[in-house]
Amino acid sequence: MSFKIIVLAKQVPDTRNVGKDAMKADGTVNRGALPAIFNPEDLNALEQALTLKDRYPGTTITLLTMGPGRAAEIIREGLYRGADGGYLLTDRAFAGADTLATSYALSMAIRKIGAFDLILSGRQAIDGDTAQVGPQVAEKLGLSQITYAEEILDMTEKSITVKRRLERGIEIVTGPLPILVTVNGSASECRPRNAKLVQKYKHAKTVTEKQEAAADYTELFSHRPYLNLEEWSVADVQADVEQCGLSGSPTKVKKIENVIFQAKENLTLQPTDEAIDQLMKELIANHTIG
Amino acid sequence: MGNFYLDTPGLKHHLHHPLMKRIVELKERGYADKDKYDYAPVDFEDAMDSYEKVLEIVGEICENIIAPNAEDVDKEGPTVSNGRVTYASGTQRNLEAVRKAGLMGISMPRRYNGLNFPVVPYIMAADMVSRADAGFENLWGLQDCAETLYEFGNEEQRQKYIPRVCEGSTMSMDLTEPDAGSDLQSVMLKATYSEKDQCWLLNGVKRFITNGDSDIHLVLARSEEGTRDARGLSMFIYDKRNGGVNVRRIENKMGIKGSPTCELVFRNAKAELCGERKLGLIKYVMALMNGARLGIMAQAVGLSEAAYHEGYAYAIERKQFGKPIIEFPAVYEMIALMRAKADASRSMLYETARFVDIYKALEDISKDRKLTQEERTEMKKYAKLADAYTPMGKGMTTEFANQNTYDAIQIHGGSGFMKDYACERLYRDARITNIYEGTTQLQVVAAIRHVTTGTYLAQIREYEAANYKPELEDLKNKLIAMTAVYELVYTQVAEYKDQEYMDFHARRLVETAAHCILGYLLLQDANTDESFRRSAEVYINYGQAEVNKIESFIKNFDREDLGYYKQV
Numbered sequence: 055m056s057f058k059i060i061v062l063a064k065q066v067p068d069t070r071n072v073g074k075d076a077m078k079a080d081g082t083v084n085r086g087a088l089p090a091i092f093n094p095e096d097l098n099a100l101e102q103a104l105t106l107k108d109r110y111p112g113t114t115i116t117l118l119t120m121g122p123g124r125a126a127e128i129i130r131e132g133l134y135r136g137a138d139g140g141y142l143l144t145d146r147a148f149a150g151a152d153t154l155a156t157s158y159a160l161s162m163a164i165r166k167i168g169a170f171d172l173i174l175s176g177r178q179a180i181d182g183d184t185a186q187v188g189p190q191v192a193e194k195l196g197l198s199q200i201t202y203a204e205e206i207l208d209m210t211e212k213s214i215t216v217k218r219r220l221e222r223g224i225e226i227v228t229g230p231l232p233i234l235v236t237v238n239g240s241a242s243e244c245r246p247r248n249a250k251l252v253q254k255y256k257h258a259k260t261v262t263e264k265q266e267a268a269a270d271y272t273e274l275f276s277h278r279p280y281l282n283l284e285e286w287s288v289a290d291v292q293a294d295v296e297q298c299g300l301s302g303s304p305t306k307v308k309k310i311e312n313v314i315f316q317a318k319e320n321l322t323l324q325p326t327d328e329a330i331d332q333l334m335k336e337l338i339a340n341h342t343i344g
Numbered sequence: 345m346g347n348f349y350l351d352t353p354g355l356k357h358h359l360h361h362p363l364m365k366r367i368v369e370l371k372e373r374g375y376a377d378k379d380k381y382d383y384a385p386v387d388f389e390d391a392m393d394s395y396e397k398v399l400e401i402v403g404e405i406c407e408n409i410i411a412p413n414a415e416d417v418d419k420e421g422p423t424v425s426n427g428r429v430t431y432a433s434g435t436q437r438n439l440e441a442v443r444k445a446g447l448m449g450i451s452m453p454r455r456y457n458g459l460n461f462p463v464v465p466y467i468m469a470a471d472m473v474s475r476a477d478a479g480f481e482n483l484w485g486l487q488d489c490a491e492t493l494y495e496f497g498n499e500e501q502r503q504k505y506i507p508r509v510c511e512g513s514t515m516s517m518d519l520t521e522p523d524a525g526s527d528l529q530s531v532m533l534k535a536t537y538s539e540k541d542q543c544w545l546l547n548g549v550k551r552f553i554t555n556g557d558s559d560i561h562l563v564l565a566r567s568e569e570g571t572r573d574a575r576g577l578s579m580f581i582y583d584k585r586n587g588g589v590n591v592r593r594i595e596n597k598m599g600i601k602g603s604p605t606c607e608l609v610f611r612n613a614k615a616e617l618c619g620e621r622k623l624g625l626i627k628y629v630m631a632l633m634n635g636a637r638l639g640i641m642a643q644a645v646g647l648s649e650a651a652y653h654e655g656y657a658y659a660i661e662r663k664q665f666g667k668p669i670i671e672f673p674a675v676y677e678m679i680a681l682m683r684a685k686a687d688a689s690r691s692m693l694y695e696t697a698r699f700v701d702i703y704k705a706l707e708d709i710s711k712d713r714k715l716t717q718e719e720r721t722e723m724k725k726y727a728k729l730a731d732a733y734t735p736m737g738k739g740m741t742t743e744f745a746n747q748n749t750y751d752a753i754q755i756h757g758g759s760g761f762m763k764d765y766a767c768e769r770l771y772r773d774a775r776i777t778n779i780y781e782g783t784t785q786l787q788v789v790a791a792i793r794h795v796t797t798g799t800y801l802a803q804i805r806e807y808e809a810a811n812y813k814p815e816l817e818d819l820k821n822k823l824i825a826m827t828a829v830y831e832l833v834y835t836q837v838a839e840y841k842d843q844e845y846m847d848f849h850a851r852r853l854v855e856t857a858a859h860c861i862l863g864y865l866l867l868q869d870a871n872t873d874e875s876f877r878r879s880a881e882v883y884i885n886y887g888q889a890e891v892n893k894i895e896s897f898i899k900n901f902d903r904e905d906l907g908y909y910k911q912v
């Protein structure tokens with residue numbers, strides 16, 4: 055038994071270490087001022103996919119990401135950890151997309167990829183924190199969905215069983231395949247990059263990157279075909295331009311406010327090292343400290 | 345996300361030493377692997393880039409997984425029940441991370457599924473792992489044993505075992521016994537050939553075996569009945585899957601507590617002979633030990649580095665008398681010296697690793713074809729240098745690790761004595777480094793030969809002859825003066841032609857040579873990278889004072905005084 059898995063991943067600005075120039079005057083994120091990283095919960099989703107691949111040999115993992123040319127790094131980061139391939143959706147017409155336009159574009163790309171059993175994505179991205187894209191992709195493809203997954207417990211040829219992390223406990227649910235599952239940050243951390251895979255894929259490039267980069271190792275691209283990363287435009291996925299990017303995005307930012315963080319939550323702790331340790335981990339995880 | 349590789353610019357500096365061009369050329373043999381393996385480099389730049397990228401993975405795992413686990417691993421430690429060891433939970437997570445990252449079998453050839461890395465980047469990984477958790481470095485560093493298996497095992501054994509190591513199987517080298525520690529020729533574990541089982545059977549007890557419940561063991565055992573010396577010993581491979589070896593107990597140690605030190609009982613344990621009979625100790629273990637000593641040097645460097653970071657972080661944070669304590673001369677001198685000793689140790693480590701790299705790569709090539717006359721000369725030269733630098737380096741770096749971890753506690757004051765800070769763990773972990781794989785006293789025994797035969801002096805002369813920037817002229821002159829002292833004290837000791845007198849001063853002589861060599865290595869570093877200038881200045885000031893102290897001791901020493909030291 056093996057499965058075809060698609061992992062949706064996003065390159066995001068690292069909002070965990072924001073400086074004063076993190077936002078532009080118009081209220082949008084100043085992406086240039088922040089390092090670009092693999093959205094953390096998408097890494098949790100990738101780990102779930104890789105665990106399934108370990109468990110069910112023959113399973114394949116395809117990454118799908120949308121973004122500017124440099125987002126090809128997301129595909130490479132996936133390949134370095136054990137994914138089998140990936141596609142970068144990139145086109146000026148995709149720019150400025152809100153969650154609706156993004157999920158439309160992703161769903162069109164998934165249709166082009168073809169048959170799959172499971173789509174995994176992070177619960178939400180740290181730049182927008184909407185948690186809407188995963189569910190919207192499922193809607194557009196007419197799929198069942200399970201959100202807040204912490205662990206995939208089991209898969210059969212027809213179903214998947216998932217542990218969900220909810221505010222006040224956990225829930226174990228089973229759903230039919232094909233399905234879309236969004237993964238919570240409390241799931242297992244993603245494994246490190248693999249030494250051999252990094253060496254194998256480090257020269258992998260998209261067409262655009264090949265044009266931009268100095269012409270090193272060009273001869274490799276012909277006899278190592280896996281080094282050619284695929285880029286798809288609006289036309290490649292047969293999408294309707296009107297529904298993409300800014301024109302397909304009904305969301306408008308009305309106002310941005312600077313909020314001073316004032317937590318008024320109470321928490322009673324047991325006076326043990328473990329409880330304090332747990333608190334520290336939570337505070338670091340939600341970026342209150344660190 | 346922090347990264348131990350990226351936050352220590354010295355590592356990159358050592359990785360990009362000019363000699364690497366030759367090392368990679370020898371190791372990659374015309375980059376022929378590129379057509380067979382998708383992860384093989386296509387040229388020198390590509391290879392160097394791969395080393396960097398893999399070292400970045402190591403640096404990330406060290407900072408984000410291994411280092412944060414270190415405190416709990418130290419507290420929890422491994423346990424033993426029913427003859428099997430269970431690692432601390434943090435150790436298990438560390439092992440899983442390094443396995444998934446493919447960081448086992450780093451130096452093994454690709455045909456056995458290894459990464460075919462030279463010793464330099466491999467040892468650099470060890471340097472970082474040790475900084476994160478010196479105890480874990482032992483488990484991870486025992487992949488060194490695969491090197492011995494590769495060098496001395498037959499092709500069938502290589503194919504059988506090395507890919508398993510690359511997949512993540514752990515190893516151990518089972519040498520020590522209750523009555524055979526430094527004196528390994530007294531090993532008594534018995535190996536008898538069983539015609540019935542068509543294999544060797546091992547019986548006896550081993551003690552102080554690091555990671556003794558490993559998957560694959562290299563075992564030193566007495567195969568020649570009736571013998572009592574080194575010539576009766578052979579080396580065997582024991583595969584845990586075959587059973588026959590149980591862990592009787594694990595030691596309760598002062599430091600490196602995450603690494604299980606086991607007492608093993610062999611009962612008719614099936615084993616394969618590795619290499620030829622009777623060469624176990626004489627040839628194979630000696631080779632194994634040299635590799636292991638380089639590993640301990642890396643462990644010491646990692647500890648020195650960690651101690652510096654702990655000491656420095658505390659000294660800028662802690663305020664007394666209205667200012668951070670680092671502003672007091674007594675404290676900043678300690679910090680500067682810690683930095684200098686860590687840098688000097690690291691320069692020694694990589695200089696030694698480069699020597700090992702060249703001669704080992706040539707030795708490996710010689711298995712497939714006859715070496716040219718130049719290649720043979722080159723191999724001999726570097727083998728001799730490796731032989732000279734390994735004991736000197738092991739001795740100096742491990743003593744410095746002890747000094748640095750000691751000073752790290754001193755900087756913390758009373759707080760450093762508490763379990764709340766990492767420096768007390770580092771101090772305990774460092775204490776074994778100048779004992780195992782040969783005490784410093786035994787390193788001196790190995791190194792003194794190179795004082796008397798002039799290996800060190802010849803190398804110092806080579807360093808002296810190199811070109812340095814004019815602003816480093818004063819430092820170089822100090823080193824020239826130190827070298828003159830070295831020659832003088834050696835002559836003073838040697839002229840008596842008295843072996844016991846020579847042995848008495850041996851450590852002083854080796855250390856004098858070492859201060860000159862370490863000084864020159866830092867001078868070279870400073871010559872190409874200004875950031876080493878401070879350490880070069882500080883170390884050479886320190887080294888010169890040490891050398892003068894030794895000179896004064898030897899000059900004023902009356903040979904008759906030896907009697908006062910002897911107690912029978």
